[in-house]
Amino acid sequence: MSLEPEKKIAVLESFIAKQGAYADVRLENFARMSGGVSHEMWSFDATLGGTAGRNSRKLVLRLDPTHEQTYTGRWGEFMVMRAAYREGIPVPEVLWLCEDSALLGGPFFIMEFVNGETIARRLLRDECYVQARERVAEQMAEILARIHRIDVRRHGLEFLPAPAHSAAREEVFRYQEIYRQFSADDPHPVLELAIRWLLEHHPRSEMRGVVHGDYRLGNVVYGPEGVRAILDFEGAHVGDPMEDVGWIMLRPWRYGEEHKPVAGLASREAFYAAYERASGIPVDPETVRFWEIFGNFRWAVITMRDGRAYSQWRPPSIELASIGRRTAESELELLNLIG
Amino acid sequence: MPQDSPAATDLLDVVALFLEHEIIPSTEGGVRFRARVAANTLRIVAREIQRGERHLRDEVNILTELLGQAQCPAATLEDLSNQALALNRELCERIRAGNADADPIRTRVVHAMRKLVESKLAIANPAYLETDRNLRTGNR
Numbered sequence: 001m002s003l004e005p006e007k008k009i010a011v012l013e014s015f016i017a018k019q020g021a022y023a024d025v026r027l028e029n030f031a032r033m034s035g036g037v038s039h040e041m042w043s044f045d046a047t048l049g050g051t052a053g054r055n056s057r058k059l060v061l062r063l064d065p066t067h068e069q070t071y072t073g074r075w076g077e078f079m080v081m082r083a084a085y086r087e088g089i090p091v092p093e094v095l096w097l098c099e100d101s102a103l104l105g106g107p108f109f110i111m112e113f114v115n116g117e118t119i120a121r122r123l124l125r126d127e128c129y130v131q132a133r134e135r136v137a138e139q140m141a142e143i144l145a146r147i148h149r150i151d152v153r154r155h156g157l158e159f160l161p162a163p164a165h166s167a168a169r170e171e172v173f174r175y176q177e178i179y180r181q182f183s184a185d186d187p188h189p190v191l192e193l194a195i196r197w198l199l200e201h202h203p204r205s206e207m208r209g210v211v212h213g214d215y216r217l218g219n220v221v222y223g224p225e226g227v228r229a230i231l232d233f234e235g236a237h238v239g240d241p242m243e244d245v246g247w248i249m250l251r252p253w254r255y256g257e258e259h260k261p262v263a264g265l266a267s268r269e270a271f272y273a274a275y276e277r278a279s280g281i282p283v284d285p286e287t288v289r290f291w292e293i294f295g296n297f298r299w300a301v302i303t304m305r306d307g308r309a310y311s312q313w314r315p316p317s318i319e320l321a322s323i324g325r326r327t328a329e330s331e332l333e334l335l336n337l338i339g
Numbered sequence: 340m341p342q343d344s345p346a347a348t349d350l351l352d353v354v355a356l357f358l359e360h361e362i363i364p365s366t367e368g369g370v371r372f373r374a375r376v377a378a379n380t381l382r383i384v385a386r387e388i389q390r391g392e393r394h395l396r397d398e399v400n401i402l403t404e405l406l407g408q409a410q411c412p413a414a415t416l417e418d419l420s421n422q423a424l425a426l427n428r429e430l431c432e433r434i435r436a437g438n439a440d441a442d443p444i445r446t447r448v449v450h451a452m453r454k455l456v457e458s459k460l461a462i463a464n465p466a467y468l469e470t471d472r473n474l475r476t477g478n479r
Contacts, residue, residue: 193452196435318377328456
Protein backbone atom coordinates (compact mmCIF):
# COMPACT_ATOMS: atom_id res chain seq x y z
CA MET A 1 0.00 0.00 0.00
CA SER A 2 2.93 2.31 0.52
CA LEU A 3 3.48 4.36 -2.62
CA GLU A 4 6.27 6.41 -1.11
CA PRO A 5 5.70 9.81 -2.69
CA GLU A 6 9.17 10.86 -1.59
CA LYS A 7 10.38 8.99 -4.62
CA LYS A 8 7.98 10.89 -6.81
CA ILE A 9 8.59 14.40 -5.56
CA ALA A 10 9.66 15.61 -8.99
CA VAL A 11 6.43 14.30 -10.53
CA LEU A 12 4.39 16.05 -7.87
CA GLU A 13 6.38 19.27 -8.23
CA SER A 14 5.72 19.52 -11.92
CA PHE A 15 2.04 18.65 -11.40
CA ILE A 16 1.63 21.49 -8.90
CA ALA A 17 3.62 23.90 -11.09
CA LYS A 18 1.28 23.21 -13.98
CA GLN A 19 -1.95 23.30 -11.96
CA GLY A 20 -1.10 26.45 -10.05
CA ALA A 21 0.85 28.12 -12.89
CA TYR A 22 3.96 28.44 -10.74
CA ALA A 23 7.35 28.99 -12.30
CA ASP A 24 9.10 27.17 -9.54
CA VAL A 25 7.87 24.59 -7.00
CA ARG A 26 9.86 22.94 -4.26
CA LEU A 27 8.40 20.24 -2.00
CA GLU A 28 10.07 18.87 1.10
CA ASN A 29 9.61 17.36 4.56
CA PHE A 30 7.19 14.63 3.53
CA ALA A 31 5.64 12.93 6.56
CA ARG A 32 3.14 10.10 6.61
CA MET A 33 0.09 11.16 8.63
CA SER A 34 -1.46 8.64 11.01
CA GLY A 35 -4.95 7.29 10.91
CA GLY A 36 -5.26 6.33 7.27
CA VAL A 37 -6.56 2.78 7.03
CA SER A 38 -8.34 3.18 3.69
CA HIS A 39 -6.07 5.77 2.10
CA GLU A 40 -2.70 7.47 2.39
CA MET A 41 -2.11 10.99 3.60
CA TRP A 42 1.20 12.81 3.54
CA SER A 43 1.94 16.30 4.79
CA PHE A 44 4.71 18.35 3.20
CA ASP A 45 6.05 21.88 2.88
CA ALA A 46 5.67 23.58 -0.48
CA THR A 47 7.58 26.61 -1.66
CA LEU A 48 5.63 28.07 -4.55
CA GLY A 49 7.30 30.65 -6.76
CA GLY A 50 5.63 32.73 -9.44
CA THR A 51 5.54 36.24 -10.90
CA ALA A 52 4.20 37.57 -7.60
CA GLY A 53 7.13 36.18 -5.63
CA ARG A 54 7.43 33.17 -3.36
CA ASN A 55 5.25 31.79 -0.68
CA SER A 56 5.41 28.74 1.55
CA ARG A 57 2.46 26.59 2.48
CA LYS A 58 2.04 23.38 4.36
CA LEU A 59 -0.06 21.02 2.24
CA VAL A 60 -1.51 17.51 2.38
CA LEU A 61 -1.50 14.83 -0.29
CA ARG A 62 -4.46 12.46 -0.15
CA LEU A 63 -3.89 9.37 -2.20
CA ASP A 64 -6.08 6.41 -3.14
CA PRO A 65 -4.75 3.00 -2.30
CA THR A 66 -4.88 0.52 -5.10
CA HIS A 67 -7.46 -1.87 -3.65
CA GLU A 68 -10.00 0.36 -1.98
CA GLN A 69 -13.42 1.15 -3.41
CA THR A 70 -14.97 4.18 -1.78
CA TYR A 71 -18.42 5.62 -2.17
CA THR A 72 -17.32 8.75 -4.03
CA GLY A 73 -13.80 8.12 -5.28
CA ARG A 74 -11.16 10.80 -4.98
CA TRP A 75 -12.85 13.08 -7.52
CA GLY A 76 -16.20 12.95 -5.70
CA GLU A 77 -14.59 13.67 -2.36
CA PHE A 78 -12.78 16.64 -3.89
CA MET A 79 -16.07 18.03 -5.23
CA VAL A 80 -17.92 17.62 -1.92
CA MET A 81 -15.10 19.24 0.07
CA ARG A 82 -14.95 22.13 -2.38
CA ALA A 83 -18.71 22.63 -2.01
CA ALA A 84 -18.43 22.53 1.79
CA TYR A 85 -15.55 25.01 1.71
CA ARG A 86 -17.52 27.39 -0.48
CA GLU A 87 -20.43 27.17 1.95
CA GLY A 88 -18.14 28.30 4.74
CA ILE A 89 -18.16 24.91 6.46
CA PRO A 90 -14.84 24.32 8.27
CA VAL A 91 -12.99 21.90 5.97
CA PRO A 92 -9.47 22.11 4.55
CA GLU A 93 -9.37 24.03 1.28
CA VAL A 94 -8.92 21.51 -1.54
CA LEU A 95 -6.56 22.77 -4.22
CA TRP A 96 -5.76 20.37 -7.05
CA LEU A 97 -7.06 17.00 -8.16
CA CYS A 98 -5.37 14.37 -10.32
CA GLU A 99 -7.34 11.39 -11.57
CA ASP A 100 -4.50 9.99 -13.65
CA SER A 101 -3.09 6.99 -11.78
CA ALA A 102 0.07 7.10 -13.91
CA LEU A 103 1.55 9.89 -11.79
CA LEU A 104 1.52 8.42 -8.28
CA GLY A 105 -0.09 5.02 -8.74
CA GLY A 106 -3.59 6.18 -7.83
CA PRO A 107 -5.87 9.23 -8.03
CA PHE A 108 -5.00 11.96 -5.52
CA PHE A 109 -5.72 15.50 -4.48
CA ILE A 110 -3.86 18.18 -2.63
CA MET A 111 -5.37 20.23 0.14
CA GLU A 112 -4.43 22.76 2.75
CA PHE A 113 -2.93 21.43 6.01
CA VAL A 114 -5.05 22.37 9.01
CA ASN A 115 -2.91 22.51 12.11
CA GLY A 116 -4.40 20.81 15.17
CA GLU A 117 -5.03 17.55 16.95
CA THR A 118 -6.89 14.59 15.42
CA ILE A 119 -6.39 11.91 18.07
CA ALA A 120 -9.83 11.66 19.63
CA ARG A 121 -8.69 10.30 23.00
CA ARG A 122 -6.57 13.38 23.65
CA LEU A 123 -9.66 15.58 23.56
CA LEU A 124 -11.26 13.43 26.24
CA ARG A 125 -8.18 13.18 28.47
CA ASP A 126 -5.71 16.04 28.05
CA GLU A 127 -5.80 19.02 30.40
CA CYS A 128 -5.31 21.61 27.64
CA TYR A 129 -8.61 20.64 26.02
CA VAL A 130 -10.91 21.35 28.97
CA GLN A 131 -12.64 24.15 27.05
CA ALA A 132 -12.82 22.22 23.80
CA ARG A 133 -14.45 19.27 25.59
CA GLU A 134 -17.35 21.53 26.53
CA ARG A 135 -17.82 22.78 22.99
CA VAL A 136 -16.92 20.16 20.42
CA ALA A 137 -20.15 18.10 20.51
CA GLU A 138 -22.32 21.18 20.05
CA GLN A 139 -20.05 22.49 17.28
CA MET A 140 -20.18 19.09 15.58
CA ALA A 141 -24.00 19.22 15.69
CA GLU A 142 -24.05 22.71 14.15
CA ILE A 143 -21.54 21.84 11.43
CA LEU A 144 -23.41 18.63 10.66
CA ALA A 145 -26.63 20.57 10.13
CA ARG A 146 -24.77 22.74 7.60
CA ILE A 147 -23.31 19.76 5.74
CA HIS A 148 -26.79 18.25 5.48
CA ARG A 149 -28.06 21.47 3.92
CA ILE A 150 -25.44 21.67 1.12
CA ASP A 151 -27.34 22.34 -2.10
CA VAL A 152 -26.55 19.46 -4.44
CA ARG A 153 -27.52 21.29 -7.64
CA ARG A 154 -25.81 24.56 -6.84
CA HIS A 155 -22.49 22.76 -6.39
CA GLY A 156 -22.79 20.21 -9.19
CA LEU A 157 -23.04 17.27 -6.80
CA GLU A 158 -25.75 15.43 -8.74
CA PHE A 159 -23.26 12.59 -9.26
CA LEU A 160 -23.52 11.64 -5.57
CA PRO A 161 -25.21 8.29 -4.98
CA ALA A 162 -28.82 8.97 -4.03
CA PRO A 163 -31.52 6.55 -2.94
CA ALA A 164 -34.38 5.90 -5.35
CA HIS A 165 -36.78 5.04 -2.54
CA SER A 166 -35.87 4.25 1.06
CA ALA A 167 -32.38 5.44 2.00
CA ALA A 168 -32.48 3.09 4.98
CA ARG A 169 -33.25 -0.02 2.95
CA GLU A 170 -30.76 0.89 0.25
CA GLU A 171 -27.95 1.40 2.77
CA VAL A 172 -28.77 -1.97 4.35
CA PHE A 173 -28.70 -3.59 0.90
CA ARG A 174 -25.40 -1.88 0.11
CA TYR A 175 -23.63 -3.28 3.17
CA GLN A 176 -25.42 -6.58 2.88
CA GLU A 177 -23.92 -6.88 -0.59
CA ILE A 178 -20.41 -6.24 0.74
CA TYR A 179 -20.98 -8.84 3.46
CA ARG A 180 -22.27 -11.34 0.88
CA GLN A 181 -18.95 -11.14 -0.95
CA PHE A 182 -17.40 -13.05 1.92
CA SER A 183 -20.28 -14.50 3.95
CA ALA A 184 -19.86 -17.98 2.45
CA ASP A 185 -16.27 -18.22 3.76
CA ASP A 186 -16.94 -16.20 6.87
CA PRO A 187 -20.57 -16.66 7.95
CA HIS A 188 -21.74 -14.45 10.85
CA PRO A 189 -25.18 -15.38 12.19
CA VAL A 190 -25.38 -12.14 14.22
CA LEU A 191 -25.10 -10.14 11.00
CA GLU A 192 -27.88 -12.23 9.46
CA LEU A 193 -30.06 -11.40 12.47
CA ALA A 194 -29.18 -7.74 12.06
CA ILE A 195 -30.08 -7.72 8.36
CA ARG A 196 -33.49 -9.27 9.13
CA TRP A 197 -34.10 -6.74 11.87
CA LEU A 198 -33.00 -3.72 9.82
CA LEU A 199 -35.14 -4.62 6.81
CA GLU A 200 -38.12 -5.10 9.10
CA HIS A 201 -37.70 -1.90 11.13
CA HIS A 202 -36.58 0.77 8.67
CA PRO A 203 -38.07 4.25 9.28
CA ARG A 204 -41.28 4.92 7.34
CA SER A 205 -40.46 8.55 6.65
CA GLU A 206 -37.12 10.06 5.82
CA MET A 207 -35.52 13.39 5.04
CA ARG A 208 -32.94 14.08 2.35
CA GLY A 209 -29.61 15.81 2.56
CA VAL A 210 -25.89 15.44 1.94
CA VAL A 211 -24.75 12.73 4.36
CA HIS A 212 -21.08 12.93 5.40
CA GLY A 213 -20.88 9.15 5.81
CA ASP A 214 -18.17 8.93 8.49
CA TYR A 215 -19.01 11.72 10.91
CA ARG A 216 -17.18 11.06 14.18
CA LEU A 217 -14.55 12.61 16.41
CA GLY A 218 -11.73 10.75 14.63
CA ASN A 219 -12.43 12.85 11.54
CA VAL A 220 -12.29 16.19 13.35
CA VAL A 221 -9.24 18.46 13.60
CA TYR A 222 -9.49 20.42 16.84
CA GLY A 223 -7.55 22.78 19.03
CA PRO A 224 -7.95 24.04 22.61
CA GLU A 225 -10.68 26.41 21.39
CA GLY A 226 -12.73 23.70 19.62
CA VAL A 227 -13.36 22.34 16.10
CA ARG A 228 -11.03 23.54 13.34
CA ALA A 229 -11.96 21.28 10.42
CA ILE A 230 -13.96 18.24 9.37
CA LEU A 231 -12.12 15.62 7.30
CA ASP A 232 -12.80 12.53 5.22
CA PHE A 233 -15.75 13.03 2.87
CA GLU A 234 -15.08 9.92 0.81
CA GLY A 235 -18.28 8.28 2.10
CA ALA A 236 -20.49 11.26 1.25
CA HIS A 237 -23.80 10.53 -0.42
CA VAL A 238 -27.36 11.80 -0.58
CA GLY A 239 -29.49 10.13 2.04
CA ASP A 240 -31.25 10.51 5.37
CA PRO A 241 -29.28 13.00 7.52
CA MET A 242 -30.19 10.91 10.56
CA GLU A 243 -27.69 8.34 9.28
CA ASP A 244 -24.87 10.64 10.44
CA VAL A 245 -26.61 11.31 13.75
CA GLY A 246 -26.86 7.57 14.44
CA TRP A 247 -23.23 6.96 13.38
CA ILE A 248 -21.80 9.50 15.82
CA MET A 249 -23.43 7.54 18.71
CA LEU A 250 -21.54 4.29 18.05
CA ARG A 251 -19.67 2.70 20.92
CA PRO A 252 -16.28 2.40 19.21
CA TRP A 253 -16.05 6.18 19.25
CA ARG A 254 -17.11 6.71 22.85
CA TYR A 255 -13.61 5.75 23.97
CA GLY A 256 -14.91 4.19 27.17
CA GLU A 257 -17.02 7.21 28.18
CA GLU A 258 -20.17 5.14 28.05
CA HIS A 259 -22.38 7.60 29.89
CA LYS A 260 -21.77 10.15 27.12
CA PRO A 261 -22.92 8.39 23.95
CA VAL A 262 -21.98 11.22 21.59
CA ALA A 263 -18.27 10.76 21.00
CA GLY A 264 -17.69 10.37 24.75
CA LEU A 265 -18.51 14.08 25.03
CA ALA A 266 -22.24 14.67 25.38
CA SER A 267 -25.63 13.11 25.98
CA ARG A 268 -27.92 12.19 23.12
CA GLU A 269 -30.40 14.85 24.23
CA ALA A 270 -27.82 17.65 24.23
CA PHE A 271 -26.68 16.68 20.73
CA TYR A 272 -30.25 16.47 19.39
CA ALA A 273 -31.07 19.88 20.87
CA ALA A 274 -27.99 21.50 19.30
CA TYR A 275 -28.77 19.88 15.93
CA GLU A 276 -32.39 21.00 16.11
CA ARG A 277 -31.40 24.57 16.94
CA ALA A 278 -29.01 24.67 13.99
CA SER A 279 -31.16 22.87 11.43
CA GLY A 280 -34.73 23.61 12.48
CA ILE A 281 -35.37 19.91 11.92
CA PRO A 282 -36.73 17.86 14.82
CA VAL A 283 -34.77 14.69 15.65
CA ASP A 284 -36.79 11.53 16.08
CA PRO A 285 -34.93 9.31 18.59
CA GLU A 286 -36.47 6.13 17.14
CA THR A 287 -35.09 6.97 13.70
CA VAL A 288 -31.66 7.68 15.21
CA ARG A 289 -31.86 4.33 16.99
CA PHE A 290 -32.46 2.59 13.66
CA TRP A 291 -29.40 4.30 12.21
CA GLU A 292 -27.31 3.48 15.27
CA ILE A 293 -28.17 -0.20 14.86
CA PHE A 294 -27.44 0.08 11.14
CA GLY A 295 -24.15 1.77 12.06
CA ASN A 296 -23.11 -1.18 14.20
CA PHE A 297 -23.96 -3.54 11.35
CA ARG A 298 -22.03 -1.36 8.93
CA TRP A 299 -19.01 -1.14 11.25
CA ALA A 300 -19.03 -4.92 11.68
CA VAL A 301 -18.96 -5.34 7.87
CA ILE A 302 -16.18 -2.75 7.53
CA THR A 303 -14.01 -4.45 10.16
CA MET A 304 -14.55 -7.80 8.44
CA ARG A 305 -13.73 -6.33 5.05
CA ASP A 306 -10.57 -4.62 6.35
CA GLY A 307 -9.44 -7.76 8.17
CA ARG A 308 -9.86 -9.73 4.98
CA ALA A 309 -8.15 -7.02 2.92
CA TYR A 310 -5.14 -7.39 5.19
CA SER A 311 -5.11 -11.18 4.79
CA GLN A 312 -5.32 -10.82 1.03
CA TRP A 313 -2.89 -7.99 0.29
CA ARG A 314 -0.77 -7.98 3.46
CA PRO A 315 -0.03 -4.27 3.44
CA PRO A 316 2.41 -3.65 6.31
CA SER A 317 -0.22 -1.86 8.40
CA ILE A 318 -0.71 -3.03 11.95
CA GLU A 319 -3.92 -0.98 12.22
CA LEU A 320 -5.44 -2.77 9.25
CA ALA A 321 -4.21 -6.15 10.47
CA SER A 322 -5.75 -5.77 13.93
CA ILE A 323 -9.09 -4.25 12.94
CA GLY A 324 -10.60 -7.55 11.83
CA ARG A 325 -10.53 -8.79 15.40
CA ARG A 326 -12.88 -5.99 16.41
CA THR A 327 -15.91 -7.46 14.60
CA ALA A 328 -16.99 -9.28 17.77
CA GLU A 329 -17.38 -5.95 19.60
CA SER A 330 -19.99 -4.82 17.06
CA GLU A 331 -21.67 -8.21 17.18
CA LEU A 332 -22.06 -7.95 20.95
CA GLU A 333 -23.46 -4.43 20.63
CA LEU A 334 -25.91 -5.62 17.96
CA LEU A 335 -27.12 -8.35 20.32
CA ASN A 336 -27.52 -5.73 23.06
CA LEU A 337 -29.60 -3.53 20.76
CA ILE A 338 -31.77 -6.05 18.91
CA GLY A 339 -31.48 -9.22 21.01
CA MET B 340 10.24 -33.80 20.53
CA PRO B 341 8.73 -30.66 22.08
CA GLN B 342 10.24 -27.22 21.62
CA ASP B 343 12.55 -26.03 24.36
CA SER B 344 11.43 -23.52 26.96
CA PRO B 345 10.08 -20.87 27.15
CA ALA B 346 6.59 -21.61 25.86
CA ALA B 347 5.23 -19.61 22.91
CA THR B 348 2.82 -17.68 25.14
CA ASP B 349 5.68 -16.69 27.46
CA LEU B 350 7.71 -15.45 24.50
CA LEU B 351 4.77 -13.37 23.32
CA ASP B 352 4.36 -12.02 26.82
CA VAL B 353 7.94 -10.81 27.08
CA VAL B 354 7.73 -9.04 23.70
CA ALA B 355 4.46 -7.37 24.73
CA LEU B 356 6.09 -6.22 27.99
CA PHE B 357 9.04 -4.82 26.04
CA LEU B 358 6.63 -2.80 23.87
CA GLU B 359 4.57 -1.65 26.85
CA HIS B 360 7.43 -0.75 29.20
CA GLU B 361 10.13 0.44 26.82
CA ILE B 362 8.79 1.39 23.40
CA ILE B 363 5.46 3.02 24.26
CA PRO B 364 6.84 5.36 26.97
CA SER B 365 9.75 6.45 24.79
CA THR B 366 7.88 7.17 21.55
CA GLU B 367 5.01 9.43 20.54
CA GLY B 368 2.42 10.04 17.85
CA GLY B 369 1.84 7.37 15.23
CA VAL B 370 4.69 5.10 16.33
CA ARG B 371 3.49 5.11 19.93
CA PHE B 372 -0.07 4.36 18.79
CA ARG B 373 1.08 1.49 16.57
CA ALA B 374 3.30 0.10 19.33
CA ARG B 375 0.22 -0.02 21.55
CA VAL B 376 -1.74 -1.81 18.83
CA ALA B 377 1.21 -4.19 18.39
CA ALA B 378 1.35 -5.08 22.10
CA ASN B 379 -2.38 -5.62 22.10
CA THR B 380 -2.13 -7.86 19.05
CA LEU B 381 0.47 -10.06 20.78
CA ARG B 382 -1.87 -10.40 23.76
CA ILE B 383 -4.64 -11.57 21.41
CA VAL B 384 -2.38 -14.22 19.90
CA ALA B 385 -1.33 -15.46 23.35
CA ARG B 386 -4.96 -15.77 24.45
CA GLU B 387 -5.84 -17.56 21.23
CA ILE B 388 -3.06 -20.11 21.79
CA GLN B 389 -4.41 -20.71 25.27
CA ARG B 390 -8.15 -20.72 24.60
CA GLY B 391 -8.64 -21.04 20.83
CA GLU B 392 -9.28 -24.76 20.72
CA ARG B 393 -11.58 -24.63 23.71
CA HIS B 394 -13.55 -21.83 22.00
CA LEU B 395 -13.90 -23.88 18.85
CA ARG B 396 -15.15 -26.94 20.78
CA ASP B 397 -17.69 -24.83 22.66
CA GLU B 398 -18.82 -23.27 19.40
CA VAL B 399 -19.36 -26.65 17.73
CA ASN B 400 -21.25 -27.95 20.77
CA ILE B 401 -23.50 -24.92 21.10
CA LEU B 402 -24.33 -24.75 17.38
CA THR B 403 -24.89 -28.52 17.07
CA GLU B 404 -27.39 -28.37 19.90
CA LEU B 405 -29.06 -25.21 18.59
CA LEU B 406 -29.51 -26.70 15.12
CA GLY B 407 -30.65 -30.06 16.50
CA GLN B 408 -27.91 -31.96 14.72
CA ALA B 409 -26.13 -35.13 15.78
CA GLN B 410 -22.73 -34.69 17.41
CA CYS B 411 -19.87 -36.10 15.41
CA PRO B 412 -16.55 -36.10 17.20
CA ALA B 413 -13.79 -34.20 15.41
CA ALA B 414 -10.42 -35.88 15.15
CA THR B 415 -8.22 -32.89 14.43
CA LEU B 416 -8.31 -29.16 14.96
CA GLU B 417 -8.90 -28.74 11.25
CA ASP B 418 -11.96 -31.02 11.40
CA LEU B 419 -13.27 -28.96 14.26
CA SER B 420 -12.73 -25.75 12.36
CA ASN B 421 -14.51 -27.15 9.29
CA GLN B 422 -17.41 -28.30 11.45
CA ALA B 423 -17.75 -24.85 12.99
CA LEU B 424 -17.79 -23.28 9.53
CA ALA B 425 -20.46 -25.68 8.25
CA LEU B 426 -22.61 -25.14 11.32
CA ASN B 427 -22.37 -21.36 11.05
CA ARG B 428 -23.33 -21.55 7.38
CA GLU B 429 -26.34 -23.67 8.23
CA LEU B 430 -27.47 -21.29 10.94
CA CYS B 431 -27.03 -18.30 8.61
CA GLU B 432 -29.16 -19.98 5.96
CA ARG B 433 -31.91 -20.70 8.45
CA ILE B 434 -31.91 -17.11 9.70
CA ARG B 435 -32.02 -15.81 6.10
CA ALA B 436 -34.95 -18.10 5.37
CA GLY B 437 -36.84 -16.45 8.25
CA ASN B 438 -36.71 -19.48 10.54
CA ALA B 439 -35.43 -17.41 13.47
CA ASP B 440 -37.80 -14.46 13.10
CA ALA B 441 -40.20 -15.57 15.83
CA ASP B 442 -39.91 -16.76 19.39
CA PRO B 443 -39.08 -19.09 21.00
CA ILE B 444 -36.46 -19.84 18.32
CA ARG B 445 -35.25 -16.25 18.05
CA THR B 446 -34.54 -16.03 21.78
CA ARG B 447 -32.64 -19.31 21.67
CA VAL B 448 -30.55 -18.10 18.72
CA VAL B 449 -29.80 -14.75 20.40
CA HIS B 450 -28.84 -16.51 23.62
CA ALA B 451 -26.49 -18.91 21.82
CA MET B 452 -24.96 -16.06 19.80
CA ARG B 453 -24.29 -14.07 22.95
CA LYS B 454 -22.37 -17.00 24.42
CA LEU B 455 -20.29 -17.41 21.26
CA VAL B 456 -19.60 -13.72 20.76
CA GLU B 457 -18.59 -13.40 24.41
CA SER B 458 -16.27 -16.34 23.97
CA LYS B 459 -14.68 -14.68 20.91
CA LEU B 460 -14.26 -11.46 22.89
CA ALA B 461 -12.60 -13.34 25.75
CA ILE B 462 -9.77 -13.76 23.22
CA ALA B 463 -10.06 -10.60 21.12
CA ASN B 464 -10.85 -8.02 23.80
CA PRO B 465 -11.60 -9.19 27.36
CA ALA B 466 -11.60 -5.61 28.69
CA TYR B 467 -14.45 -4.72 26.32
CA LEU B 468 -16.37 -7.78 27.46
CA GLU B 469 -15.90 -6.78 31.09
CA THR B 470 -17.13 -3.22 30.44
CA ASP B 471 -20.13 -4.54 28.56
CA ARG B 472 -21.06 -6.88 31.40
CA ASN B 473 -20.78 -4.09 33.95
CA LEU B 474 -22.98 -1.85 31.83
CA ARG B 475 -25.64 -4.49 31.46
CA THR B 476 -25.69 -5.46 35.13
CA GLY B 477 -25.97 -1.75 35.92
CA ASN B 478 -28.70 0.01 34.01
CA ARG B 479 -28.55 0.18 30.31
